[in-house]
Structures are given as C-alpha cells and as structure tokens.
Amino acid sequence: MKVVLQRVLSGKVIVAGEVVGEIGQGIVVLVGFEKGDINSYIDKMADKIINLRIFEDATGKMNLSLKDVNGALLIVPNFTLAADCRKGRRPSFQSSEDPEKAEEMFKKFVEKCKEFGVEVQTGIFGADMKVHIVNDGPVTFILNSRDFS
Numbered sequence: 001m002k003v004v005l006q007r008v009l010s011g012k013v014i015v016a017g018e019v020v021g022e023i024g025q026g027i028v029v030l031v032g033f034e035k036g037d038i039n040s041y042i043d044k045m046a047d048k049i050i051n052l053r054i055f056e057d058a059t060g061k062m063n064l065s066l067k068d069v070n071g072a073l074l075i076v077p078n079f080t081l082a083a084d085c086r087k088g089r090r091p092s093f094q095s096s097e098d099p100e101k102a103e104e105m106f107k108k109f110v111e112k113c114k115e116f117g118v119e120v121q122t123g124i125f126g127a128d129m130k131v132h133i134v135n136d137g138p139v140t141f142i143l144n145s146r147d148f149s
Contacts, residue, residue: 001031001032001033001034001037001041001042001045001105001109001144001145001146002031002032002034002081002082002142002143002144002145003029003030003031003032003045003049003081003142003143003144003145004029004030004078004081004140004141004142004143005027005028005029005030005049005052005140005141005143006027006028006133006135006136006138006139006140006141007026007027007054007055007135007136007137007138007139007140008023008025008026008027008028008074008133008134008135008136009024009025009134009135009136010022010023010024010025010132010133010134011023011026011028011074011131011132011133011134012074012131012132013074013076013121013122013123013124013129013130013131013132014129014130014131014132015123015124015127015128015129015130016127016128020122020123020124020127020129021074021076021121021122021123022074022121023071023072023073023074023119023121024071024072025069025071025072025136026066026071026072026073026074026118026119027049027054027066027071027072027073027074028073028074028076028131028133029049029073029074029075029076030076030078030081030131031045031075031076031077031078031081031106031109032077032078032079032080032081032082032096032102033079033082033096033097033101033102033105033106034082034095034096034097035095035096035097035098037097037105037145039105039108041145041146041148042105042108042109042112042145043112044145044148045109045143045145045148046109046112046113046115046116047116048143048148049066049073049113049143050065050066050067050073050113050116050118051065051066051067052065052066052141053065053068054139054141055068055069055071062139066118067116067117067118071118072118072119072120072121073113073118073119073120073121074121074122074123075106075109075110075113075120075121075122075123076122076123076129076131077102077103077106077122077123077124077125077126079093079096079097079099079102080093082095082096082097083095083096099126102125103125103126106125107125110122
C-alpha cells in the first residue's frame with residue numbers, strides 16, 4: 001500500500017464534470033494497492049495519516065495532527081502508485097493489486113479512516129478523475145505500508 005499525502009487548504013475531485021468529493025483544510029491522500037498488501041496495512045496507514053503531525057501550531061512548528069485542526073480527508077484511489085519504473089520507459093503495473101481486490105481494500109481504508117471521526121470524502125475507484133489541490137506549503141509525504149510492518 002503506497003500513499004502520497006498532501007497537506008491542503010482545499011481539494012476536490014471531479015468526475016464527468018461533477019464534483020464527487022471536496023474538502024477544505026486537510027489532507028489529500030492518493031492511495032494505491034500492491035499484490036501482497038494485507039488488511040493490517042490499512043489499519044496502520046489510517047492511524048499514521050490521521051495522527052501524523054504535519055499541521056503548524058501557534059509557533060509555526062509542524063506539531064498538530066488532522067484531528068487537532070479538525071481537518072478533513074480527501075481519499076483518491078490511484079493504481080499508478082504501484083507502478084515499477086525501474087526498467088525501460090514504460091511503467092509496469094505487474095505489482096498492482098487486481099482491480100476487484102484493490103477496490104475492496106480501498107473501501108476498507110475509507111471506512112477505517114472514518115472510524116477516527118474525521119470528515120472523509122473520496123474519489124471514485126476506476127473513474128477518470130480530475131483532482132484539484134491547493135497544496136499548503138507545499139507539504140507532501142510518501143508513505144509505504146511495508147515500511148511500518
């Protein structure tokens with residue numbers, strides 16, 4: 001499970017000309033699943049994202065979490081995060097999880113994040129999405145669940 005997260009002032013996802021998910025201050029999470037990912041990765045990743053102290057406190061230090069600032073999550077499925085670009089010029093997606101299983105894991109991840117009591121909006125799995133982000137900082141992190149196991 002690979003994640004790119006960005007601290008944002010706002011974010012939204014548009015599918016076929018319609019806004020399907022939109023947040024103000026919070027985190028936009030691009031998430032991709034790989035073969036071999038397990039449910040415990042979902043739990044650990046959700047906890048890490050919700051509690052990661054990436055928002056500034058009164059002194060300007062990154063010392064506050066999403067919950068501390070009453071922020072929201074915009075979770076966007078992104079299978080290309082599992083691409084292998086080491087060889088050649090065309091990405092290989094052999095390590096990407098099968099679409100049916102990846103969609104199931106995406107739904108579990110969304111539900112797990114909701115359990116933390118934060119607002120959660122999403123993109124649509126498998127859709128052609130236009131993602132609009134007003135990055136705050138910019139502050140961007142790349143997380144791999146296998147680093148937590």
